[in-house]
Structure formats: C-alpha cells, structure tokens
Amino acid sequence: LGTGAWRGATAENSFDRFMDLSRQLTGQTMLDPIVGRLFYDALAQSEHAGALARLLAEGKVDDDQAGALEEQIVLQWFTGIYRSGAATRTATYEGALMWSAMAVPGPPGFCHGGLGFWSQPEG
Amino acid sequence: VASASGRSLKDERDRSAHGEAPVTDDALAAEVAIVGSGVAGALVAAKLAQRGVDVALIEAGPKISRSDALDAYYKAPVRGLDAPYPKPAYAPYPLRSDPDGYCIERGPDPFGPSYLRVVGGTTWHWEATCLRLLPEDLRLRSRFGLAVDWPLSYDALEPWYGAAERELGVAGAATDDLGSPRSDAYPLPAMPLSYLDLQVAKALAGSPYLPHPTPQARNTVPWNDRPTCCGSASCVPICPSAAKYDATVHVEQAVAAGAQLLDRSVVYRIDVDGNRRITGLRFRRPERTEGHVRAKVYVLAAHGIETPKLLLISRSERSPDGIANSSGLVGRNLMDHPYKLSWALTDQPLWPYRGPIRLSGVDSTRRGEWRAERPAFRISIDNAALSWPLGGPVATVRALIGEGLRGADLQRAIRHQTSRQIGVFSMTEQLPDPANRIEPDFERRDALGIPRPQIHFRLDDYTGKGLAFAETVHEQIFGLIGTTAIQHRAGATPGSHIMGTYRMGEDPRTSVVDPDLRAHDHANLFLLGSGVFPTGGAANPTLTIAALALRAADPIRDAVQA
Numbered sequence: 001l002g003t004g005a006w007r008g009a010t011a012e013n014s015f016d017r018f019m020d021l022s023r024q025l026t027g028q029t030m031l032d033p034i035v036g037r038l039f040y041d042a043l044a045q046s047e048h049a050g051a052l053a054r055l056l057a058e059g060k061v062d063d064d065q066a067g068a069l070e071e072q073i074v075l076q077w078f079t080g081i082y083r084s085g086a087a088t089r090t091a092t093y094e095g096a097l098m099w100s101a102m103a104v105p106g107p108p109g110f111c112h113g114g115l116g117f118w119s120q121p122e123g
Numbered sequence: 124v125a126s127a128s129g130r131s132l133k134d135e136r137d138r139s140a141h142g143e144a145p146v147t148d149d150a151l152a153a154e155v156a157i158v159g160s161g162v163a164g165a166l167v168a169a170k171l172a173q174r175g176v177d178v179a180l181i182e183a184g185p186k187i188s189r190s191d192a193l194d195a196y197y198k199a200p201v202r203g204l205d206a207p208y209p210k211p212a213y214a215p216y217p218l219r220s221d222p223d224g225y226c227i228e229r230g231p232d233p234f235g236p237s238y239l240r241v242v243g244g245t246t247w248h249w250e251a252t253c254l255r256l257l258p259e260d261l262r263l264r265s266r267f268g269l270a271v272d273w274p275l276s277y278d279a280l281e282p283w284y285g286a287a288e289r290e291l292g293v294a295g296a297a298t299d300d301l302g303s304p305r306s307d308a309y310p311l312p313a314m315p316l317s318y319l320d321l322q323v324a325k326a327l328a329g330s331p332y333l334p335h336p337t338p339q340a341r342n343t344v345p346w347n348d349r350p351t352c353c354g355s356a357s358c359v360p361i362c363p364s365a366a367k368y369d370a371t372v373h374v375e376q377a378v379a380a381g382a383q384l385l386d387r388s389v390v391y392r393i394d395v396d397g398n399r400r401i402t403g404l405r406f407r408r409p410e411r412t413e414g415h416v417r418a419k420v421y422v423l424a425a426h427g428i429e430t431p432k433l434l435l436i437s438r439s440e441r442s443p444d445g446i447a448n449s450s451g452l453v454g455r456n457l458m459d460h461p462y463k464l465s466w467a468l469t470d471q472p473l474w475p476y477r478g479p480i481r482l483s484g485v486d487s488t489r490r491g492e493w494r495a496e497r498p499a500f501r502i503s504i505d506n507a508a509l510s511w512p513l514g515g516p517v518a519t520v521r522a523l524i525g526e527g528l529r530g531a532d533l534q535r536a537i538r539h540q541t542s543r544q545i546g547v548f549s550m551t552e553q554l555p556d557p558a559n560r561i562e563p564d565f566e567r568r569d570a571l572g573i574p575r576p577q578i579h580f581r582l583d584d585y586t587g588k589g590l591a592f593a594e595t596v597h598e599q600i601f602g603l604i605g606t607t608a609i610q611h612r613a614g615a616t617p618g619s620h621i622m623g624t625y626r627m628g629e630d631p632r633t634s635v636v637d638p639d640l641r642a643h644d645h646a647n648l649f650l651l652g653s654g655v656f657p658t659g660g661a662a663n664p665t666l667t668i669a670a671l672a673l674r675a676a677d678p679i680r681d682a683v684q685a
Contacts, residue, residue, distance in 0.1 A: 079520060079521070108356040113353060118477040122474040
C-alpha cells in the first residue's frame, strides 16, 4: 500500500482503498464489492471509524486500534458476518471466504454432489 | 371430517345458547383429535385417515416452507438448531440464544431442552439416526436390578420397528442388526460411509470399539417422492433437499387422505366429564380467538414437555391433579441421554464436514453385564467434526484470525485444521428419577397466557460414572486413530432427548399409560411420544416413538368404534 498519494481522499476512493486493504489482509484478489460496501459502511459507523479513517488515509498505522480494525475486516470477509450497530448481520453466506479456504465442496445447506462423494478423500 | 363447517359451528352456537360453552370462533368435530404434528402425531393421523377415520390434526406452530427455512438459515449470523425456523410468540419453544426464555430451568443441572413447535415438529432438525432399542434395554429391572422393565417385550415391538423403518425410509447395512434382532431387511440400502468414518473404522479394527454404519432415515435411493441424499452437510438443523425424513411426509399423507390440519392452534385445555371421558379440547390462536374441538378419541402427541404441561394445566374440580394423573407421575421421571463430547485433531487429514453429519457409531457399548454399575452408552463418530461442541468451523476461523493469521497463511491454517478435526460423542443412558420433572409454572405465562414449563433436573452418580468411563474410551479411540489436541467438554452435555414424563406400564398406580398408550384414567385418551418410555436405553428415541405410535393406531381406531 502506498501512503502519500492517498491524502485528501474522497469518500469513493476511501472505499477503493478499503477493498485494496481487504485484498491484502485476506490474500484474495477477487472480492465482491457489494459485500465490501456493507462491511465498509458498517465499520465507518462503528467504534472502528477513527482507526478506519486513519488507516485509509495513511496506509499503515501500527497501534492496537488499527490491529483490532484489521482483525474485524478479516473476520468479516471470512465469516460473511458483520456488526451493524447492535445487530449482527449476514452480508453473504456462500461468499464467506472460510468455505473456499476449507477443503469442502461448498458451504453446508446446498447439494454438493451425488450419493457417496464423501467416501473419497478431498482434493 | 366435519371441520369448521356450518354444521359443527351451528352445534357450538346451539350449545352456547344453552349456556353450556362459550362462543367459539373456530369449532370442529372429528372422530379423532390429535394434538401435535411431529412424527408420532403425523404417523397416527396418516394411518387413521387412510383407513377412513375422521381426523383433526392440531398443531401449535405454523406450517414451514423449506425454502423460507433455508433462507433463514443462510441469513442467520448464528446457525444453530433453531436458526432456520420461525419463532412465533404464540407458540414459544426453547431457543439456544435465550435458554430461559420459555422453559424455566430449576436445576440443579441444566436439562437443555430443544424442540420445535411447527408443522412436522422436531423432525425438521433431527439427526435421522434410527436405532432400535435392544431386548435388554426393555428389561433393566429383571436383568440389572435397575429402574423398571417395559411392559412390552422386544418381540412385541419388533414388527412395529420394521413398520416404522418402512414409513420413515431407513437406510441400513443388511448384515448388521446391532444387537436388535430383525425379521426383515432395512427398506433402503446402507448410506455410504465418509472417508473419515472409513479411516476411523480401520484404526479401530481389532479394538472393542469397532464402529458400524448407523441406520438412518436418509434416502440412499429415491423413496416416497423424495430425492437421494446429495451431501449437503446440514442435516441438523435443516436438510435442503428433503432426502432426510421429516414428519411433513406423514402430515401430507394425512391431509391427502382427508385429515384436517389446524396449524397455529395452541391447545391449552382438556375438558373431562364426570365419567372420566375426555369431552373436548380448547385452543387459542395467535389472533387471540378461541377454538374448540370435539372428538370421540383424543391423542396427545406434543412431546415430553408440552404433553405433560397440557395435562397438568388442565386441572379442574373433577381432576384436581390434572388429566391422566391419578398416579401422580405426569411430568415425572424426565430423562435425557446425557452426552460426553470430546474432540481432537487427527494426524492425517480425514476431510470432515462433507456429506451426512452422522454415519457410523459404536453399538457394542450399548449392552453388557456391567449395566448394573454404569450406563449403557453409544459412541458416535461425528462427520461434522466440531459443529456440535463449538458451533462449526466458524469457531476455528475466528480463533485463527484472533491468533493474528492473515492472507495465505490464514487460508492454509484453516484448511489444515478443519480437515483434521474429529468429534467423538457418547450418549449415555440416564435412569428415571421421579424428582426430575416437568411442571407448569402458573406464575409465569407465555404470550397467550398459558403457563410456561419449568424443569427440575439432576444427574446422578450412575450418569457420572458413564460420562467418566466414556471419556476414557474416547482417549483410547483418539490414541488408536492418531490425534493431538484432545479436548473433553467438562461434565455432561444435554442430548435434548425428552423422555419418561408420562410413562407406560401395566399398573395404573405406577404408570400413566398402558402398553397401547391409552391413559389408565381415561378410556378415550392416548398419549404418544417418548414421554411413554419407562427407560431410555442408549439409542436415539425417534424410531421407538414411531414404532409405538404405529402400534397404537389400531387401539385408537378401536376406541373410536367402541
């Protein structure tokens, strides 16, 4: 991530930077921007808002608040779940990154194949 | 079925005009009124309706759309047992997110009730394991000097087990009777084992703990218009394809044969006359309207908590201790199958979380001369690894992120751990104790003003010995498989199998129903479900519930004609 070029960011390129940061933290290049928007908006209105603004403005911040924010961002992408005010919401079920990280044919609750595919080792 | 037709409604109004009954918004008449549309109620409703009996099937909760339930499951941030299902205030049930929100646990130990109030009942989220009890399970007093014997022999039950297996569509391995002699084959071919089950069976070969394929009501071929299992790995809490049996199968059969289904109708009172005949049921609907059902024969099939609660809240001058309660045993002898949960990481990846959640288990530990000293138990090898003890792989993902892993390192760690997780869970037999009981709390009422259930529950030393022994066996099993990071959940984990609260027996002084499931006190009242179990063995109760319900269908029909 660069730093100087980010100063004076608009709201829109803050979101682009959030997606860049998300790709870096998750190790995934293909992230759904619609899901990302939900995460970003929720974080921007949470206790992490200050850390988020600083992180996006300066590129890298080494403090506990930034660490907690980064953990939230990774949790959101891997679980698909985010906090919005007092509520916990699902942004995506099948798009949660944990399913592709796991050695399973897909998230539970969908048909995954013919009878007995589970008798073979995965991958 | 006369239903809510002009005729029966007019009858109600006529009666009301004579001051006999309040005006009701919803009144119906039937030959048999069944309360509860779970596996027991639905099976009996279908069997009776198919033989021309007028049946009213009354369910407190709503009908469920499978696609709506799936959608709710996907969207739920916590995907527990009740995540897919509506949670109506008018028909409350225990929620994992709010354990004391409905049933009130009085302790000292938690019972951990879990059931649904929806059309089709708790079979929506059951595991579909279909074990028969063993002959010796029914003779605990004679064989081991414990508790009581069942008033039925295994031989008397055996044909009904076969009938239940055909109704539910049980897949099983032809050569395995698992200690319960069989007069016919399983109706469906056995479910293929998972790679995990196959490797565990290899590791345990030659030990006393060889797992066998578990008989299960999950389609291995298309069966009764339902598809073959497609390995969705979400049997609990919901099967997306209906390859897993649930009682909506028999609700639909009952309705197709002419039964009337009343959903969203919460029965709160049983009326009785001076001759101890049940004369009617009263129910409330969410709109707070009242209804009244009149029948010749009444069947309660509302499971081990709601059924005794309903009997006990229907107390009156004629029956001051409640309905069917001359023995004083309604609500008592509540039993669970307390579990010992253990888990570990296998040295080699065994790839869990794929296919049906439970495929094999150890059944040899369900029988033995040592039962006088410690309980029978059954060990299941869990193909869904840590889903039960920890809520699934999401707990692993959270923990790894919490450790600071990011990016490709995090992805590798998730794959490494979740491909090696294994759960080994033992279900133990709990003995009946009259102090363990369900009571209505008349001081605390639900949204419709109906008293809520309270639960008194204590685990005894016999259970404690069983849980401790199971833990040592789990250690041996993990050693043979090759594992690290072994963990045991301390104490007992509730199995939420609700049994014993209106027990069956020959003697009206020591039991609530007779072997036909007819209440000793009331010739036209039958009580179905695992509440009738005098003891619980170490087998999941549903197949026995179904077998007893099918066996009761003839006596119920005979009572209509009497």
